[in-house]
Amino acid sequence: MRTADIAAQDPPAARCSGPVPPVPGQVEERRLVFDGFGYECRIVHQPAALTAPLVLLGGSSQNRYSWQGHEKWLSPLCTLITVDLPGYGSSDFLPARYGIDFLAAALRHMLAAIDVPRVNLFGGCFGEVVGLRFAQLHPEFVRRIVFCGAAKHLPEIYTDAVPRLSQALERGEIEEAAGGLVRLFMSNPGAGRVRKHAAVARLLQQQFLNQTPDEIKKAVEHNTRLMTHGCYRPLPVPAVPSLVFTGEYDTLCTPQMGRELAATMPAARFTTIKEADHLVTVERRQESSDLIGRFVTHRSIDDLPYCNAVESLCADPVHTTACR
Structure with missing residues (x-):
C-alpha cells in the first residue's frame, strides 16, 4: 500500500525554532495519496478551539468547499476539516469496485496524515454512509457523531x-x-x-x-x-453521544428512516428541523450550523425554536444517560 503526503501550500516563513502555530481562521489545503489514489482535504484552523476538530462529510454532489457558508458559525468553535475523498470532488477517479470500507480507510489515512487523533464527526446524506462505516471500523477516532439526511438502507x-x-x-x-x-x-x-x-x-x-x-x-x-456495495453493515457503533437529524419534510431519507438509523446507535438522539427537507443544511444553513455546533460543544439542543421535539432512541438501555 503506497501512501504519500504532498503539501498544497508553502509553509510560513520561519521566524523562530519549533512549529509555528496556525492563526485563527488560517486555511490549509493538503493533497494526500492513499493506495495510489490522490485526494484533497481543507483545514480551517482554530487554535482556541472549544472542542475536538469537526470533520464535515457532505453528500455525493458536494465537495470540500461546500461548507464555506457554514464556517462563520462553526469555525469559532473548533478546527474544521473537509475532504474530497477518492472518487469525489477534485480527487482522483475511483472505480466502483472500491466500496465504503475503502473510503472509511481513506478517511482514517487523512486523520493520521494531518495528525488529528480524535474528531467530532458530521455526515450528511452520502457523508453519513462513509461516516458511519468509519465510526464502526475506527471508533477510537470518534468523540461525537452527527448525521443528517440519513438512512440504514438505500431509499x-x-x-x-x-x-x-x-x-x-x-x-x-x-x-x-x-x-x-x-x-x-x-x-x-x-x-x-x-x-x-x-x-x-x-x-x-x-x-x-x-x-x-x-x-x-x-x-x-x-x-x-x-x-453494488449498499450503504449499511450491522456492525457495532461506538457508544459516543450521537445526533441524527433531517428536515421535517425530507422525502428522500425520511424522518422515519432517520429514527430507524438512530435506534441502531447506542447513544443517539433524533430531531427534525422545521420548514426544511433533505437539503436542510442549505435551506436552513444558520440553524443547522447552530444545531451541529451546540451538539459538538456539549450544549443543550432541547427546546430550540427551529427544531421539533428531540427524541431519545438509544438501542442499548445501558447507555441511556449518554443520550441526554
Whole structure:
C-alpha cells in the first residue's frame, strides 16, 4: 500500500525554532495519496478551539468547499476539516469496485496524515454512509457523531431513479438528468412549507447542468458504487453521544428512516428541523450550523425554536444517560 503526503501550500516563513502555530481562521489545503489514489482535504484552523476538530462529510454532489457558508458559525468553535475523498470532488477517479470500507480507510489515512487523533464527526446524506462505516471500523477516532439526511438502507425512490438518471448522464442528456436529480433530492412543494425551496431548486438545477465530464463520470460511478456495495453493515457503533437529524419534510431519507438509523446507535438522539427537507443544511444553513455546533460543544439542543421535539432512541438501555 503506497501512501504519500504532498503539501498544497508553502509553509510560513520561519521566524523562530519549533512549529509555528496556525492563526485563527488560517486555511490549509493538503493533497494526500492513499493506495495510489490522490485526494484533497481543507483545514480551517482554530487554535482556541472549544472542542475536538469537526470533520464535515457532505453528500455525493458536494465537495470540500461546500461548507464555506457554514464556517462563520462553526469555525469559532473548533478546527474544521473537509475532504474530497477518492472518487469525489477534485480527487482522483475511483472505480466502483472500491466500496465504503475503502473510503472509511481513506478517511482514517487523512486523520493520521494531518495528525488529528480524535474528531467530532458530521455526515450528511452520502457523508453519513462513509461516516458511519468509519465510526464502526475506527471508533477510537470518534468523540461525537452527527448525521443528517440519513438512512440504514438505500431509499426506494433512489434505487428506482438511479438507472434512468445514470443512463441519461451517459447519453449526455444533462438537462433531463438534472431535472430528475432535483426532484429526487427535494420534496414535492405540496409536502409542506420549505424555506428557500424555489431558490435552492434553481441552484441545484444549475449545479447539475454545469457538471464537467469528469464530475459526470464520477457521479455515474458513485451510483454504481452505492448500488453494488449498499450503504449499511450491522456492525457495532461506538457508544459516543450521537445526533441524527433531517428536515421535517425530507422525502428522500425520511424522518422515519432517520429514527430507524438512530435506534441502531447506542447513544443517539433524533430531531427534525422545521420548514426544511433533505437539503436542510442549505435551506436552513444558520440553524443547522447552530444545531451541529451546540451538539459538538456539549450544549443543550432541547427546546430550540427551529427544531421539533428531540427524541431519545438509544438501542442499548445501558447507555441511556449518554443520550441526554
